[in-house]
Amino acid sequence: MDLHRVDLNLLVAFDMLMTERSVTRAAQRLSVGQSAMSSTLNRLRKLFDDPLLIREGRGLVATPLAESLAISVGELLTGIDSVLSQRDRFDASSAERTFSIIANDYLTMTFLQPLIARLSTDAPGIRLRIFPTGDDFAEQLRGHRADLLVIPQEAFEDHAEFHFRVLFRDRYVVAVDEDHPEVGDQISLEQFGSLPYLATSSGHRRSLAEMQLDFLGVPRRTEITAGFGLAPFLLRGTRLITLVHERLALRIGEAAGIRLLEPPIRRLQPITEIMAWTSRTDQDPGHRWLRDQLLDLADQQHPLQGRRE
Template identity: 80%
Template sequence: MDLRRVDLNLLVAFDMLMTERSVTRAAQRLSIGQSAMSSTLGRLRKLFGDPIMTRDGRTLVATPLAESLAEPVRELLTDIENVLALRHEFDPATAEHTFSIIANDYLTMTFLQPLIARLSIEAPGIRLRIYPTGDDFADQLRRHRVDLLLMPQEAFEEHTEFHHRTLFHDRFVVAVDKDHPEVGDEITLEQFTSLPYLAASSGHLRSLSEMQLDFLGVPRNTEITAGFGMAPFLLRGTRLITLVHERLARSIRAAAEIRLLEPPIPRLQPITEIMAWTNRTDAVPGHRWFRQTLIDLADEYNDTPAR
């Protein structure tokens, strides 16, 4: 095939169709009309001599040929993007760019908030889109719908499929109301297993603290389940206890009116927060700068213990 007669933009459209599996969403991502996207699909069908997408009820299903082409086309586009990006310097002081991140409330409040404050001064043209952690977080990154994924390594079994870097570690502490009537400066294992317990969750996902307690066989008198970002604020005026990330707990303990105690569970392990990204952005100067900014921030974070 003579490449001079091929519109290589069709490969961009093909990649977006395979990512979104929807003509409408692909058109939105490419900032074109739906009719134009439908016309582009027709051109792709002619180019490859294949339907590419077929309708099954209300959904579009990729053909076997399209599935076999998806990864090679993505790698080709990544190589082209990287070649073009390497020709341009990135100046954060003047750059205009939006980075998309998946991160939970804990990371947003304790780690990304200082980043936001720093960017407003050092890189005012840099914008962030922070999305909550859903059940499909790995697929969101794999399909390039976000640039970075920040989350505990222990909850991300597929992290080895991506580029990744450790940011920092954090541990769990017990939180109680500051005037808890039954808990003093320490909490015993008997109290931990018998007092009303507030179980933390992350959306539809169980928290690492709850999974660890189950693994260690530690019983709880669970009365309430809530998101771990709001859990500490629900303890006020109650006999409830909960496990919470230490850095989050220490940053909000005055506002939440809570006390923090050592867990009476010696084998409770800390968490390892990592960031993960794909090959598509690995060598792009702007993305490299952004990741290094997060690494530098994590180094400062590690130099300032939560205690």
């Protein structure tokens, strides 16, 4: 038998006929006319070269072949239904999947690390590939070379072209060596502009902090420029000051030997971290699960009002 020439809907009709043992009731259950169901029964008889159902009194009686086929056809339809419903199910505890995420070191350390710890026990078959945020992050996402991008909204001008959700906001604080000889519990704007300054960068670009300071016209005596994830560790034993994300500073402050101070710049704005993805993964249950995990972590760590897609 050439399977390509078989209408699998016939098996659905066969299963219903065997269940109801009535053309009329089978037609009603499948929402078709009685004549259409009679025609389908004739096609089934031709397909299997067997009467299948024989009238006996007021009812229909299955032939031995029909009885032998009933269990196999039922199991086959159950299997097909299972395959077709896979898109609506995702069991993280037993799934074997790999997800790729673009995120910088700061986000990986302060935000994604708890997810990594959770996966090891709750979803051991889930693997993450985390890539650094290069200058081509938008093209990486657009070209489906990454599943998810976690990035400051302010650094992603084209974020509205994608699906996105706000995760959390993080403000800037001033970081100095814990034994800084000239800075006490507060730092003045004059000190901020006169003390040696450690500027931060993101890849080959200035960091959002430096862009804001330039926009606000805040003078700095820049002596060193380094990646913003490394900057806090360069302050120990120096007179340097820098701006750092508060979440990162609180996470590594003791190890870096730094103190945190309120910035003397009133109009300094926090950053808004978002996750962005493409339509290709929007409806996939596994990807929805991953995004829900990140939203759950964000809510636990830093609840926000008005998250939007």
